[in-house]
Amino acid sequence: MSSSASNISATPAIGGISYLFPASTRSVRQLSQDSQLESSVETLESFGFENVHVGVEESPYQLARDAVAKLIDEQSIDPESVGLLIYGGTPGVMAFSPAGDAAIGAAGFCTTDRFKYPSARLQYELGLTKAWTFAIDQMACTTLLAATRIARSLCLTEGIERAICVSSEFFPMYAGREAIFNCTSDAACAVLIERDGPANRLVSATTVTKGYYWDTDSRRDEVVASYFPTARHVALQTIDNAGWKACEVDWIMPHNVSMRSWEILSGLIRLPNAKLWTDNIARHGHTLAGDNFINYRDALDAGAIEKGQKILLFSYGFGAHWTGVAVEA
Amino acid sequence: MSDNNVLLVTGATGLVGGGVLRRILEAEPGSRAYVMVRDELRWRSTEQRAFGNLASRITPVHGDLTVRGLGLDYNVRRRLTREVTGVIHAGADTCFSRSLAEARLVNTEGTREMLALARVCGRSRRFVHVSTAYVAGRRCGLIEERDNGSSAGWVNAYERSKYEAEVLVRKADFDWVIFRPSTIACDSRDGSVSQINGMHRALRIYHRGLAAMMPAKPGDLLDMVTSDYVNDAIVRVAFDPRASRQTMHLCAGSNAITIGDLLDAAYELWGTDPVWKKKGVERAILTDLDTYTLFARSVIETGDPRLASILSSLSHFIPQLALSKQFDTTVADALVGHPAPAVATYWKAMITHLMANNWRCVTRAAA
Structure with a gap:
């Protein structure tokens, strides 16, 4: 890691x-x-x-x-x-x-x-x-x-x-x-x-790569099973590296994977579903390009994010990489 | 128990029935036994390995717990009723995934039939019933060594059918004793596993990284016992006059292990295997039952056959983890003379044994 x-x-x-x-x-x-x-x-x-x-x-x-x-x-x-x-x-x-x-x-x-x-x-x-x-x-x-x-x-x-x-x-x-x-x-x-901005500051980042899961097709079961514990680990590590407590997180800007998986993950990191920005899952689906940032922009435009709020961006990529970024709005 | 006894034993091909019978025959050279078996050929193929020279004092009789009258031949039944001095009923269907009807057929109705037979065995002094600590079902907290009722419900049909069997035993108008072992882990001497059960299978699934979480808190207790403790305890107490109409937990009780310690030890041990470590299998998350259930439901709904099968197999066992309980062992400790060994003293040896044997059990030959 x-x-x-x-x-x-x-x-x-x-x-x-x-x-x-x-x-x-x-x-x-x-x-x-x-x-x-x-x-x-x-x-x-x-x-x-x-x-x-x-x-x-x-x-x-x-x-x-x-x-x-x-x-x-x-x-x-x-x-x-x-x-x-x-x-x-x-x-x-x-x-x-x-x-x-x-x-x-x-x-x-x-x-x-x-x-x-x-x-x-x-x-x-x-x-x-x-x-x-x-x-x-x-x-x-x-x-x-x-x-x-x-x-x-x-x-x-x-x-x-x-x-x-x-x-x-x-x-x-x-x-x-x-x-x-x-x-x-x-x-x-x-x-x-x-390099130095007054808002939306990148406070910490964490990545875990697990090469064992490089072949998603042949290790599909293990990928599905490993997703949640590793995602929880990375999310909590990112929050900890930012010097925050999990309960202090105001928003999670997710990658737009299934709502069900986010309900499970938010349960595992003990954050209420209400802190998930999920408006875009239905209308846009899951982009490989940048769900977290698309959601962040839309949340800013909607006035949902207030200055100083603590935002967790989290994504998983096949191959397999789990990444979290902590942003202070 | 005095010498020259004639026992009728069910479940003699199993871990408890077989272990108890072997110990009694070893301890009482004048005793002999009838074992009720469904498949005599199968019995013949295993008796020498399991019992060695003791097999000459064992008479197999064909019988079936699922059949009215146990399917016993008329002459066999007459012989049993004349000769048997004690009944040890250890036969059961221990599969957690059976339907209630299937589980009842063997575990409840089978016990009813055995009680009916014991009642007409004129020389029989006691009905020894091997139950399970998990008749407690969904009840949490301290579980006493008595009928704790049925209001809490059960996790699976096995638990319920065994509870219902206990109710029948307590209604008997002759002497009885009920033993309630918890999950039998291994032999305390070397950690060897003679029979793979749901706990071992679950452990293997976590070792392979195929299950993400379990519904428990780190401080929750997981109770298990060793086969040698259970068998020795039953042999020692089964026909002890003090045990008349007693129910006792053959459990670790206060010597159980916390889920947190259990996982610490397991993952620490697995981590010593460089091949396993290289995979980066993440430690399973301890979570609440709702989150676990949502995960399990999602996997099953999405139709991934292998994972769905794994989660389905765990579903009859894992939810019990969320129902933290401690089994009272006051009665058992007093009658057996000592408590069950602490789980922490053999847990690592058991895992080491399982890993060394590629998660298979070993067959222990008779001495």
Whole structure:
């Protein structure tokens, strides 16, 4: 396990969040009719899912670019002030292909096309000319949390004043849309990290990786069984690293997995369900790109989060990674 | 018990019935026994291994607890009624997942039939009934060595059917004694496990990381006993005049182990295996029954067959953990002469034994 707590005078903070979904939306029932789900409609609806977003014409890259552009615009920042750009999500040339043509993108891996990186293209097209740019991979649904954690650390250790983390994850248009009882959505989400911000401060982060569960298919039972005790461990460790008590947490910004699993997990960490921000599970489903931050932005916009409140962001990614981030609003 | 006794024993192929019978035959060279078995061929295949030379003093008779009149041949029944000086009824269906009708058929109605037979055994001095401490069912707190009633209900049909059997025994107009062992863990001498039960199976599931949580608090007690204590206690007290119409807990009682200590020891031991440690299996969470039930229900609803099967098998046993209880052992301690060994003294040895034998039991041959 690795964890970190802020012990340097500056406290990196979330300076802004912007996200975008593809234009097309499909209901759980439609997905089921097209054999894109494993579980029954009734089961998934009882777990809180109603609709997901499905990329058709859009490419993961386009959506990532538009999300970052939106972030720069909304926060009125000079692109040249950005010292770090971390991209996570659909890798390589696959990111440039519309979701309906993912096979074409995959073929590009066999040529020099594989070196056409979305992160570098983002840096160029958005004018982030001073941003140290790279991508992170293989973190599944914890990618954006991991990126913000890296950005937070680099802001502190490298003196970077401003960083942007962006994740854009699509499934091929006709691929299965269920990941162990969760309906997945395509989306892109961009997060601005400031080296020292007055609000939404990144107080602590904890990640546990358990490589034994790398093969989700063959160890499915063990993955399901291990999820809860490890999730509880990471959530409580994150809270503890922040110097908080569990009962002091005001909100949990979840990854949008089934409501049922969150009811169980909140029972295990002894927090009432009322502290879960669950409005987006039904309307957006579970994005690999950045549920926690999408929810955080929506909660801010809804006026649900007050300054100084203690917020826990938690996500799990196949592979297997459990990540928690504590934010003081 | 004096020599030249003739016992009728049910459950002689089981851990308690067989263990008690062997000890009595060893201690009383003039005694002999009838064992009631459903499958004589099966009995023949195991008697030498289990009883060795003592087998020559054992006569198997075909009988079935689920059949009216026990399915005994007329001449066999006559012989038993003339010769038997004591009945030890240890036969039972101990499967926790049976329906109530199935459990009653063996455990309640089978006891009724055995009582009817014992009543006409003219020389019989006592009906020795092997019950279970878990007739207490959902009752929490201190459980006394008496009929504690049925108002609390039960976790599974086994518990209920055994409670109902006790009620029948207490109504008998002849002498009886009721022994209530708790979960039999192992042999205290070396931790060896002769019969795998629900507790061992549950432990294996947690070892494999296939169960996430259990409904209990760290300070809750889990009672278990060793097979040698139970068998020795029954042999010592079964026909003791002081035990007439007594009910006693063959349990650890105040020597039980807390769930927290139990898990500490188990995970510490498992952690010494580098292969297990490398997997990063997280310690099971102790939680409330509602959260555990929601988890179990979710797994079953989502239809994952293997996990659903595991959770279903645990469902007949694990909820008992949430019903913290301590079994009073005052009567047993006085009659046996000493308390059961503390669970902490053999718990690690038992786990070590299970791991060394790939979670299988060992068959102990007769000396």
